[in-house]
Amino acid sequence: MTRTNKLKYTxxxxxxxxxxxxxGLHNAGFKHAALVEIDKDACQTLRDNTEEDSEWSCKVIEADLRQFDSADLGLKPGELDLLAGGVPCPPFSAAGKQLGRDDERDLFPRMLELVDELEPKAVMIENVRGLLDPKFAEYRQEIIKRLESMGYEECYWEVLEAKRYGVPQLRPRAILVAMKPEYAEHFQHAKPDVRDEVSVGAALHDSMRARYDAVADDPRAEKVFKDWHDRAVEGVAPTVVGGSKKHGGADLGPTRAKRAWAGLGVCGLGVANEVDVMLKKKTWERDLFAVVGEEPGEKPGEEPEMILGPKLTVSQAAIIQGFPESWKFSGLKTAAYRQVGNAFPPPVAQAVGEQIYAAFESAAKARRD
Structure with missing residues (x-):
């Protein structure tokens, strides 16, 4: 991922x-004034990746959004260009029982309060595609009416499929964009242009090669790497899931997802150690030679041959999400994996951010002309 625009809008x-x-928004040309998050490990991840980078230099605020005071941002109403956020998904996801407004985790009301307090030029909200199910039609309409009452125009509320934006994963996300009318009239009222699809094999080739090269003395290494690549070279991954803190440990999702991962030559029963930890703890048997499936014997009565393959590391899961390889995650392996699994793919955010940026630029040009 590369930045496509000058850092210009807040x-x-x-x-x-x-x-x-x-x-994604940074790469689209947005300079963050603040990042607000409740999870301490995620906050540390944000600090670790932004504090020493002069292009970012933003505040990381660890806070429960329900108690967060927007006055702490030090911004006057109307001064902010974009207010963005991925409010919690469980109220609208099948796994979260789709309780919507009746779910205590629903933060849409607080997001709208912040819109009212900050009066940004544009609003971008991300959630699961379940939010666009018919059962939430009335709730969506209430949100739009509230935005309209504050002087915003809906630009679109659409499902964007991550694989269409260079993310090697099936990950549909519902995206709402609303802008003040003077900017909305310059917005391209359509989904962002799609980008080339990337396979799991292409995305993970170099990192997987390095993992098997680290155990090159094992006679199985080359064959297992090749078998994995042959299976992954054309497919995209199922949705990476982070799960909740109530879940015991990190793995690649429910049974159907694990089956899809197995088709890509990956064992979904857990998350592997990074290479340095793997070598130190000698966990390569579990991390690189896990049982993925079995091939039936060629002759009747012949024992099936076990298919071996890797588990993914946290850094590889992050690549599947579209993170740059330089982005590092704080916390123990399970906490780090959950951060990755719960993330919004940066390339999708960048594609939407570029649309918002272009509308701002067009509006500015129109004022000059």
């Missing part, structure tokens, strides 16, 4: 997580 992001949306 943004504040709530529910920032580990920074997926922040990375």
């Amino acid at each position: 943004s504040v992001e709530i529910c920032a997580g580990a920074g997926g949306q922040a990375v």
Whole structure:
């Protein structure tokens, strides 16, 4: 990922997580005034990746959004260009029982309060595609009416599929963009242009090669690497899931997802150690030679041959999410993996951010002319 625009417009992001949306918007040309997040490990991830980078130099605010005071941002109403956020998904996801407004985790009301308090030029909200199900039609309409009452125009509320934006993963996300009318009239009222699809094999080739090269003395290494690549070279991954803190440990999702990962030559029963830890703890048998499936014997009665393959590391899961390889995650392995699994893919955020940026630029040009 590369930055496509000059850092020019300001943004504040709530529910920032580990920074997926922040990375994408930064690359689209938005300079973050603040990133607000409740999880301490995710906040540390944000600090670790931004504090020493002069291009970022933003505040990381660890806070529960319900108690967060927007006055702490030091921004006058109307001064902010973009307010963005991925409010919690469980109220609208199948896994979260789709309780919507009746779910105590629903932060849409607080997001709208912040819009009212800050009066940004544009608003961008990300959530699961379940939010666009018919059962939430009335709730969506209430949100739009509230935005309209504050002087905003809906630009679109659409499902964007991450794989169409260079993310090697099936990850549909519902994106709402609303802008003040003087900017909305310059907005391209359509989904962002799609980008080339990237396979899991292409995305992970170099990192997987390095992992097997680290155990090159094992006679199985080359064959298992090749078998993995042959399976992954054309496919995209199922949705990477982070799970909740109530879940015991990190893995690649429910049974159907694990089956899809197995088709890509990956074992979904856990997350692997990074190379240095793997070598130190000698966990390569578990991390690189896990049982992925089995091939039936060629002759009747012949024992099936076990198919071996890797588990993914946290850094590889982050690549599947579209993070740049330079972005590092704080906390123990399970905490780090959850940050990755709950993230908004940066390339999708960048594509939407570029549309918002272009509308601002067009509006500015129109004022000059």
